[in-house]
Amino acid sequence: MAVLKKLQAVKISQNHLLGIQNLSVSDINLILEESKSFVKLNKSSSKKLDILRGKTQINLFFEPSTRTQSSFELAGKRLGADVMSMNMNNSSIKKGETLIDTAMTLNAMNPDIIVIRHQDSGASNLLAQKVNCPVINAGDGKREHPTQALLDALTIIIRKGKINGLRIAICGDILHSRVARSNIYLLNMLGAEVHLIAPSTLMPKKIERLGVKIFNNMNEGLKDCDIVMMLRLQNERMHGSFLASTREYYEYFGLTPDKLEFAKNDALIMHPGPMNRGVEIDTNLADDINKSVIKEQVEMGVAIRMACLKLFCK
Amino acid sequence: MKEKIIINAKIIDPKNNLNEIGGLIIDVKGKIKAIGKKVKNSNIPKNAEVFDAKKKLLLPGIVDMRVFVGEPGFEYKENFKTLSKAALSGGVTSVVSMPNTSPVIDNVSMVDFIKRRGRDKSSINIFPSATLTKNIDGKRMTEFGLLKKKGIVAFTDGVKTIQDSQIMSRIMEYASDINALIIQHAEDYNLSEGGLINDGEISTRLGLQGIPSIAEKIIVERDLSLLEEYQCKYHISQISSSKTVAAIRKNKKEGKKFSCGVSINNLSLNENDIGDFKTFLKLSPPLRTEEDRVELVKALGEGIIDVIVSDHKPEDEESKRLTFAQAATGASGIETFLPLALELFHNKSVDLETIISAMTKNPAKILGIKKGSLEIGNDADLCIVDLNKAWKVKKTELFSKSKNTPIEDRKMQGQVIRTYVGGELLFKRN
Numbered sequence: 094m095a096v097l098k099k100l101q102a103v104k105i106s107q108n109h110l111l112g113i114q115n116l117s118v119s120d121i122n123l124i125l126e127e128s129k130s131f132v133k134l135n136k137s138s139s140k141k142l143d144i145l146r147g148k149t150q151i152n153l154f155f156e157p158s159t160r161t162q163s164s165f166e167l168a169g170k171r172l173g174a175d176v177m178s179m180n181m182n183n184s185s186i187k188k189g190e191t192l193i194d195t196a197m198t199l200n201a202m203n204p205d206i207i208v209i210r211h212q213d214s215g216a217s218n219l220l221a222q223k224v225n226c227p228v229i230n231a232g233d234g235k236r237e238h239p240t241q242a243l244l245d246a247l248t249i250i251i252r253k254g255k256i257n258g259l260r261i262a263i264c265g266d267i268l269h270s271r272v273a274r275s276n277i278y279l280l281n282m283l284g285a286e287v288h289l290i291a292p293s294t295l296m297p298k299k300i301e302r303l304g305v306k307i308f309n310n311m312n313e314g315l316k317d318c319d320i321v322m323m324l325r326l327q328n329e330r331m332h333g334s335f336l337a338s339t340r341e342y343y344e345y346f347g348l349t350p351d352k353l354e355f356a357k358n359d360a361l362i363m364h365p366g367p368m369n370r371g372v373e374i375d376t377n378l379a380d381d382i383n384k385s386v387i388k389e390q391v392e393m394g395v396a397i398r399m400a401c402l403k404l405f406c407k
Numbered sequence: 408m409k410e411k412i413i414i415n416a417k418i419i420d421p422k423n424n425l426n427e428i429g430g431l432i433i434d435v436k437g438k439i440k441a442i443g444k445k446v447k448n449s450n451i452p453k454n455a456e457v458f459d460a461k462k463k464l465l466l467p468g469i470v471d472m473r474v475f476v477g478e479p480g481f482e483y484k485e486n487f488k489t490l491s492k493a494a495l496s497g498g499v500t501s502v503v504s505m506p507n508t509s510p511v512i513d514n515v516s517m518v519d520f521i522k523r524r525g526r527d528k529s530s531i532n533i534f535p536s537a538t539l540t541k542n543i544d545g546k547r548m549t550e551f552g553l554l555k556k557k558g559i560v561a562f563t564d565g566v567k568t569i570q571d572s573q574i575m576s577r578i579m580e581y582a583s584d585i586n587a588l589i590i591q592h593a594e595d596y597n598l599s600e601g602g603l604i605n606d607g608e609i610s611t612r613l614g615l616q617g618i619p620s621i622a623e624k625i626i627v628e629r630d631l632s633l634l635e636e637y638q639c640k641y642h643i644s645q646i647s648s649s650k651t652v653a654a655i656r657k658n659k660k661e662g663k664k665f666s667c668g669v670s671i672n673n674l675s676l677n678e679n680d681i682g683d684f685k686t687f688l689k690l691s692p693p694l695r696t697e698e699d700r701v702e703l704v705k706a707l708g709e710g711i712i713d714v715i716v717s718d719h720k721p722e723d724e725e726s727k728r729l730t731f732a733q734a735a736t737g738a739s740g741i742e743t744f745l746p747l748a749l750e751l752f753h754n755k756s757v758d759l760e761t762i763i764s765a766m767t768k769n770p771a772k773i774l775g776i777k778k779g780s781l782e783i784g785n786d787a788d789l790c791i792v793d794l795n796k797a798w799k800v801k802k803t804e805l806f807s808k809s810k811n812t813p814i815e816d817r818k819m820q821g822q823v824i825r826t827y828v829g830g831e832l833l834f835k836r837n
Contacts, residue, residue, distance in 0.1 A: 114612075193728050211732035214614035217686035234732070236614030271614060296440060299608035333602060 105404045109221045112237035115276040123281060125247055128393070128400035129259040132251070134173070135395055144403055145174035147203040152178040153195075153220075154231070155211040160238075160366055160391060161231050165208050168398035174205070174406075181376040192216060193223050195216045201226040206406045209233075227405040235271055235330075241365055242275035244397040247285065248318055248390050252361055256283035262314050262356070265324035265346060265373050268297050269331070272365045273324060277303050290314035294335045311345065313319065319358040321372050322363045323348050339372045348374045354383075361386050408435050410452050416440065416791065420467055421764040422771075423779030431465060442781050444767075445772045458825070460791055466763055468788030469745055470770040470779045472590075472668060473644055473716035475737070477808075478524055480509025485721035485808045487528035487736060490741070493807035495834035497742040498790030498823040500718070501532040501771075501778045506543075507666040510514040513538040513549045518557045519565035530833050532788070534776060536561040539578055540591065543567050546580055551587040554776025555676075560774045563644065564617035565591035566691060566736075568626055570596055575630065581638035588640040588774065591630055594652070594692065598622035603731055603764035605695045609678045615731060616644065618693050620648030627743040629650050631658045632663060642773055643667040646717060647692035648765035649702035656711050666773050670702050671739060671747050673814060676700070680813070686727045687813045690718070707765060708757040714773065715765045721809030742805055747814065747830025749794065753815035787830040796822040 105120050114119070134140060150169040154162050155163045162178060169176040180197075190198075192211070199207065206227050209217050211371075214234030221228040232238040249256055263278055267289055277300075280287050289296065289307040299306055308314030315321060326342065336342050348362065362378060362385045370376040379385055414424065414430040420442075430446030432455070433439060444698055453455055469718045471494070477485035486650045494502060504521065506512035512521060517536060525533035537559045538791035540548045550645055551562060562582070567592065574747075582589050599622040604610050606617025631654070634641055645668050655667055677697045681688045688694060720737025727734050742746075746767060751757045771779030777787060800817045804809040 191729055191733075201699075209731070213732040218732045219730055234614045235616075274612075274614065297611040298606050300611050302608050304610070389810055 109217070110231045110239055110405055111221060111228065111400055113239045113242050113282070114237065116239075117284050117315065121243070121246070122283060123398050124397065124404060125250060127404060128247055128396040129398040130139070131346055134392065135392065140171050142171060143173040143174065145169065145172040145205075145406055147204070148174045148406055150174045150176045150402065151199055151204045151207045151209055151213065152176065152231075153181060153209045154179065154197070155209070155216070156232070157182065158210055158231070160394065161210065164391070164394040165398050167233060168395050168402055171395070172399055172402055173242050174402070192219060196223045204328045206402060229401055229405060232271055235269055235274070235314045237275045238271040239275050240397055240401055241272045242279040242380050242391040243401070244390055245363060246277055246279055246320065247393045248363065248386050248396055251362070251389075252386060253319065253394070255350060256280060259319040260286045260317055261322065262288040262290055262319040263322045263324065264311065264314065264348065266326050267291045267300065267324065268295045268335075269327040270324050276322065277305055281305070288314045288318065290346070292336065292342075293296040299337070311354045311404035315352060315355040318360055320361050321348060321353065321356055322364065326369055326373055327330075339369075343372055345366060345370065347379060350375065350378060353378065360384070363387065363390060365390070392407045408437060409449060410435055410455040411442070411458070411832075412446065412451050412455045413460055413465060413791070414448055414451070415462060415467035416622045417462055418781070419760060420781040421760050422467070422768040425686045425781065426760065427473070428462065429483070431781065431789070433788075433830040435682065437787055439451055439781055439783050439785050439787045442496065442783060455738060464590050464792040464794050466498065466790050466792060467767040467779050468777075468790055468826065469498050469766045471499050471741060471744060471766075472503045472714055472770045472774070473670070474502040474504055474741060475507065475720045476504045478722060480506065481522065483808070487524055487533070488531060488781050489806065489808040491528075491530040492744045493830070495804065495826045496806050496823060496836070498826050499531065499741055500788040500790070501534060501776070501826045502741075503534045503536050503561060503563040503774065506536050506538045506563065511538050511543055512536070513541050513543070515553055515557050516551070517609045518554060518559060522558060531828055532778065534560045534774065536563050536565075536590070538562065539564045539569060540574070541554050545569050545571060546574060548574070548581060548643065549580055552585050555585060555587055560607070560776060561590050561642070562817070563589040564592065566592060568594045568596065572629060572633070573592050574678070575812065576633050576637060579633055579639045579641065582713065583637055583639035586640065588642060590644050591626065592644050593623045593626035593646065595622040595625045597624045598625065605678045605683060605693045607678065607696060609681060613681070613684065620650050620695060620699070623648055623692055624650045624654050628654050631665065634663060636778050638664070641665040643672040643675065645692060645718060647673045647695050648699045648714070650704050652706045652711060656672070659711060659767055660784050666713040666769070667711070668713045668716050669707060671715055671740060671744055672718060672720040673700065674703055674715065675706065675747050675750060676813060684731045686729065686731055687738055687811050687815070689731060689736050690738055690813070691736045696760045702753060707751075708761055710761070711829045713765065713769045714804065714808045715748055715762070719744070721807050723809050724812045737811070739805065739807050739809050739811045743800055743812065743814060743819070745792065745823060746819045746821045749808065750819070753820050759830060787827055789827050790823050791825040792821060793824050794821050796824075798822055801834070
């Protein structure tokens with residue numbers, strides 16, 4: 094039996110990392126397991142490896158990003174890859190080139206892996222159909238942000254030792270959030286009970302079909318939760334009136350010490366960043382080193398992306 | 408032209424209550440001379456060309472009320488010549504062309520252009536529609552009277568909806584004076600803004616913004632309320648949801664006079680078919696849930712829905728090889744229109760006569776044109792259909808200039824084998 098227990102996948106079942114939806118539980122466990130060694134490495138003084146030496150990694154960012162882009166860049170470099178980051182806000186896409194044409198051009202440069210972030214849902218799927226190398230989705234529209242969900246899972250596992258059986262609340266702007274969607278898939282797969290908390294205007298239609306419980310009240314939704322994930326209010330994606338004001342939003346859906354009382358005593362606070370302090374989260378709570386693991390999430394992000402680059406790069 | 412005779416066919420002509428084995432004689436001018444069970448082998452005129460249909464279906468040529476041509480402005484997507492080939496291969500002999508061209512069909516000189524091009528390049532009957540408002544701005548109405556005199560059969564902003572209720576009421580009031588047919592595409596833009604597919608589970612999963620079905624129903628209900636005040640000839644171009652069906656059923660029961668269509672796409676596909684961001688299934692109105700589809704099929708069977716349209720909207724590959732948000736809306740469909748409709752018969756959802764009525768008699772009646780029936784004296788526009796022929800849709804085999812079929816690789820039962828327009832055999836398949 095001991096032998097059986099040790100049996101674990103050593104290879105990812107997918108060619109691309111487009112979403113958590115496409116992964117199996119053993120894929121996820123493999124990525125999480127692999128990343129643990131990188132967590133240690135990233136804390137050491139010599140961080141450079143040569144696993145991806147000679148490989149070319151292209152970061153294709155059509156949307157502004159600070160932490161995800163730098164995280165992927167650092168991850169690639171620490172593995173020894175040649176990393177090229179392209180900020181597509183000021184390139185040929187502005188001259189009318191389509192995503193597919195851009196993809197074909199880059200493909201001709203023989204990259205070994207492409208990381209893409211795009212404002213349209215499904216952009217990474219489209220890219221994956223057209224290039225010869227693995228594609229990693231670093232966020233597409235409102236659909237998925239798989240590495241964020243993986244780093245969140247790693248953060249939880251390191252702190253809580255497991256995900257199975259935990260009660261996890263995701264609060265805030267679910268409607269516009271790819272982070273929420275990826276987390277829902279992943280946490281469900283690993284056996285957590287997922288609560289979504291948002292005003293009805295920010296709750297996607299029929300989301301309960303993804304196997305979650307929905308709440309419009311913070312105190313009810315947070316009851317006995319082990320983890321509280323806060324989401325950023327994505328004002329840049331909001332056209333039309335979703336909320337009366339950020340003041341009222343904070344009153345009902347902002348995470349404050351008194352609302353947090355309803356969660357378990359040892360509940361952890363997470364946030365994918367960037368934060369709107371005083372809008373979705375109390376500023377002191379965000380910085381509370383006993384409760385908030387927001388900085389750890391960033392740290393885990395590099396390790397998770399190193400694991401993904403290593404496992405998906407052929 | 409020689410006289411032609413088709414014998415031994417199963418004739419279905421809902422307009423004339425014909426459903427029998429018989430024949431049809433086309434005279435030297437291309438008109439229908441005789442029809443029915445009396446026309447048989449024994450009384451063939453001398454020198455006539457004879458075609459033995461071997462019990463295959465003989466139908467009036469299909470009348471398609473919603474077709475995008477591409478001339479002028481989008482000739483690279485479809486022109487009259489390619490459209491004709493595509494239409495004929497699907498048994499379609501008359502189409503209403505949508506005015507969403509570049510420039511749009513909103514004045515008399517544009518109508519002249521379309522009619523001339525249609526006459527010179529097209530081998531099917533083109534019935535042009537014009538816009539409701541100038542440059543489709545939703546504000547200034549077009550010259551319904553003058554345009555109608557020039558041969559415009561219907562007025563519609565095509566892919567667009569009149570949002571302003573006052574403008575819509577004026578349009579209806581004005582149209583009633585000159586008995587002009589108004590066709591509305593029902594979509595409230597405030598509710599559908601930024602929407603790409605049906606608002607529901609699939610839109611949530613794919614992270615695509617949804618178009619709620621209420622966006623359609625609210626315009627339908629508004630227009631039907633206006634219709635109480637201003638009785639004009641009013642037609643809803645295509646509906647997509649069970650909620651709209653309920654609104655239409657209720658209004659028809661109350662005795663209101665209007666008609667309504669549905670796209671063959673909404674009868675045959677649902678939102679699940681979008682799969683992994685298939686842009687060929689980005690449609691307007693969007694594909695909705697299976698429950699909606701079933702309700703539409705039921706409403707067709709009950710006669711709540713009067714017309715089926717192909718909503719043929721050719722789009723070149725460049726317009727579709729984009730992200731879902733960026734891709735053009737619409738699907739090519741005129742060639743597969745009739746075979747796909749026959750699927751509803753084969754799976755016992757709707758009886759054959761009702762389907763054929765919705766594609767021949769009903770649209771012709773709404774448009775007020777002498778088409779869609781096999782009346783003696785009419786132009787011999789007809790098609791012969793092998794009801795059980797099995798085949799598979801392949802985009803490489805389409806005649807249309809654009810290949811954006813939403814049903815690539817779908818297995819079909821039933822295929823057009825011959826199409827006649829004005830008595831001439833213009834399409835033949837072995």
